[in-house]
Amino acid sequence: MLFPVSMKGFLFLCAVFIFLQQTYAQPTLPTAYDSLKAQLASKPDTVQIANYQNFAEEMLRKGRVGDSQTALTEALSIAEKRQDERQISKVYESFGRLEIDQGNFAQALNHFQKALDYLKDSPALNQRILILLRIGQTYFLANDLKQAENYYRQAWQLARQNNRAVLMADAYSELANLEDTRKNSRKALAYNAQAIAIYQANGEDYTAALFNRAIEYKNAGLYAESERIYRQCLKHAEEQKDEYLKGYVYVNLPNTLLLLNRPDEAEKYAQLALKWSENGPERLKLREEIFDILTRIYEKRGQDRQALAYYRQKTMYRDSVLNADKARQLIMAESRYQAREKESQIQKLDEENTQKAQQLGWLSAGLVVLVGLTGLLFWQYRTIRRTNARLTESNRVISESHQKISEQSKQLKTLLQELNHRVKNNLAIVSSLLRLQSKRLEDEGAVQAVRAGQQRVEAMALIHQRLYMTDNVSAINIKEYITDLFDGLLLAYGFDKANFDRELIIEQEELDVDLSVLLGLILNEILTNAFKYAYEHVSRPFLRIRLAADYSNEPNVVRPRLTLEVQDNGLGLDLQRWERPNSSFGKRLITSLSEQAGGQLEVSNRNGTYYRLVIPPLYRTGSEAA
Numbered sequence: 001m002l003f004p005v006s007m008k009g010f011l012f013l014c015a016v017f018i019f020l021q022q023t024y025a026q027p028t029l030p031t032a033y034d035s036l037k038a039q040l041a042s043k044p045d046t047v048q049i050a051n052y053q054n055f056a057e058e059m060l061r062k063g064r065v066g067d068s069q070t071a072l073t074e075a076l077s078i079a080e081k082r083q084d085e086r087q088i089s090k091v092y093e094s095f096g097r098l099e100i101d102q103g104n105f106a107q108a109l110n111h112f113q114k115a116l117d118y119l120k121d122s123p124a125l126n127q128r129i130l131i132l133l134r135i136g137q138t139y140f141l142a143n144d145l146k147q148a149e150n151y152y153r154q155a156w157q158l159a160r161q162n163n164r165a166v167l168m169a170d171a172y173s174e175l176a177n178l179e180d181t182r183k184n185s186r187k188a189l190a191y192n193a194q195a196i197a198i199y200q201a202n203g204e205d206y207t208a209a210l211f212n213r214a215i216e217y218k219n220a221g222l223y224a225e226s227e228r229i230y231r232q233c234l235k236h237a238e239e240q241k242d243e244y245l246k247g248y249v250y251v252n253l254p255n256t257l258l259l260l261n262r263p264d265e266a267e268k269y270a271q272l273a274l275k276w277s278e279n280g281p282e283r284l285k286l287r288e289e290i291f292d293i294l295t296r297i298y299e300k301r302g303q304d305r306q307a308l309a310y311y312r313q314k315t316m317y318r319d320s321v322l323n324a325d326k327a328r329q330l331i332m333a334e335s336r337y338q339a340r341e342k343e344s345q346i347q348k349l350d351e352e353n354t355q356k357a358q359q360l361g362w363l364s365a366g367l368v369v370l371v372g373l374t375g376l377l378f379w380q381y382r383t384i385r386r387t388n389a390r391l392t393e394s395n396r397v398i399s400e401s402h403q404k405i406s407e408q409s410k411q412l413k414t415l416l417q418e419l420n421h422r423v424k425n426n427l428a429i430v431s432s433l434l435r436l437q438s439k440r441l442e443d444e445g446a447v448q449a450v451r452a453g454q455q456r457v458e459a460m461a462l463i464h465q466r467l468y469m470t471d472n473v474s475a476i477n478i479k480e481y482i483t484d485l486f487d488g489l490l491l492a493y494g495f496d497k498a499n500f501d502r503e504l505i506i507e508q509e510e511l512d513v514d515l516s517v518l519l520g521l522i523l524n525e526i527l528t529n530a531f532k533y534a535y536e537h538v539s540r541p542f543l544r545i546r547l548a549a550d551y552s553n554e555p556n557v558v559r560p561r562l563t564l565e566v567q568d569n570g571l572g573l574d575l576q577r578w579e580r581p582n583s584s585f586g587k588r589l590i591t592s593l594s595e596q597a598g599g600q601l602e603v604s605n606r607n608g609t610y611y612r613l614v615i616p617p618l619y620r621t622g623s624e625a626a
Contacts, residue, residue, distance in 0.1 A: 045084075053091065056068040075091045085122060086122055088115075089116070089131070096108040096112040097134075133151070136155065156168055176216065188216045210232065223259045230256060243276070247273065247276040250269050254297070267297050476511065477509060478516055485520060490531070495535075507549045522597075535568070549562055558617075562599075562614075572609055
């Protein structure tokens with residue numbers, strides 16, 4: 001069964017996958033590529049290919065990407081010499097998994113597609129189905145759910161046509177994870193049930209699918225069913241003495257218990273998870289998640305001091321995870337650089353050897369034909385050597401300059417990410433202080449004012465959080481930001497998603513940071529007003545947000561003309577009161593921010609309150625356009 005890709009279930013199954021890889025690897029693997037090559041020199045080609053692939057996976061786990069790439073390149077060379085299309089396909093699949101591990105999804109898809117092309121006329125149906133699932137998983141990781149579903153269904157169709165029941169179950173499991181990500185719980189549970197039924201009918205282990213089912217029940221709001229499945233997994237883990245499964249149940253079960261309003265039991269399992277995580281896989285990430293659970297438990301109890309202490313622990317481990325990821329990326333980048341340098345040196349030596357061989361050949365022929373050609377050949381040899389020396393020096397200078405520029409660019413990016421990280425943390429502390437202060441106030445007006453300030457701070461903090469978690473430090477995904485802002489305010493004002501209709505139409509995927517901050521604060525004010533006042537007598541609330549982009553054919557356009565529309569189905573707005581100069585602070589803030597964005601704001605009643613903000617396009621300056 002392929003390991004699925006889904007939230008916390010993914011962490012558990014990744015651990016199992018790594019364990020299985022280690023179990024079935026060769027009993028003795030050389031620690032360096034050169035010693036491996038010497039050891040395999042007399043082995044059959046198929047044995048060499050398999051050992052190079054095992055070695056590549058071992059090096060990848062150790063962060064030695066260069067050695068992994070070199071081993072796979074050698075395996076591909078042997079398979080191509082044999083013209084063994086099935087082996088070539090397997091090597092390209094290994095290349096794809098290597099690129100996924102480094103987050104290079106486009107390159108991974110390219111390798112998987114090559115692997116699939118080599119199997120077009122091959123009877124290796126199982127391998128073709130597995131590659132289709134790999135492609136689907138890659139699109140899933142890249143957040144292209146439509147393409148992921150397309151390849152999952154291709155794999156399912158091929159497995160069904162050829163009676164590959166277990167592979168059909170794998171496809172169902174992947175579709176379940178995909179629908180769960182789409183928040184389509186009904187489909188997710190249906191696919192998961194089909195996968196489990198097939199695994200059971202074929203005597204396959206279905207514990208992983210069962211574990212994912214518990215998560216899907218929780219996401220569907222079926223908390224009692226989720227708890228029942230978790231406890232079934234826990235019983236199985238205890239019977240089989242499976243510490244991995246037991247540990248991940250400890251980590252995930254408290255989320256369900258907390259939703260069942262049983263914080264004491266949730267804390268019990270969270271403490272067990274904390275103890276298990278001391279020696280568990282992904283220690284830093286697990287402890288960050290566990291401390292997040294403990295924070296929510298104590299917030300639910302109203303013990304803010306302890307909740308804040310656990311929140312700080314969570315923040316500390318989150319920072320440690322980020323630092324560990326950065327260190328790993330640096331190691332991988334260094335490994336790639338060393339691999340490229342090694343390949344370049346080998347290529348250069350081959351070129352020099354070829355040139356020398358040609359020169360010696362001409363020299364021998366010249367000695368036989370005419371001794372007089374010796375001088376000419378010697379002169380030519382010296383000329384080539386001098387040219388090569390000059391080229392080598394030039395290449396060295398260019399390489400050093402390029403390396404310095406790259407290092408400076410990385411340093412600047414790291415500094416900007418760290419700055420955004422610190423800004424986000426400071427805003428989070430301010431938000432926490434405002435929340436604690438609001439709980440001490442008795443005047444309802446003061447409480448509302450402090451909470452409004454807290455929400456504005458959180459709206460800005462959300463932007464800085466997105467900036468330090470991505471490589472792009474100059475723009476954010478405005479679609480994801482608006483979705484998160486809407487969901488956060490919906491939850492804060494006690495609305496149920498199931499009884500609330502919303503329509504989000506975001507045509508502009510990314511926006512620069514400055515405009516994103518302004519739009520975020522404007523939306524925060526408009527949505528807050530809607531949630532507080534608009535739906536008092538509305539049985540089925542509705543809210544529509546549309547951010548339209550007018551992509552004209554005008555030259556030198558940096559950012560298109562944007563139109564932000566927000567409409568609810570509430571009682572509407574008192575427009576005369578709105579037009580008064582000394583109206584509410586929220587209205588003045590919306591107007592001021594709209595002017596800062598350079599936009600024109602219109603407010604009217606259309607079966608509810610309707611806001612329309614038009615922001616003109618942004619053009620390149622004269623020097624930039626040139």
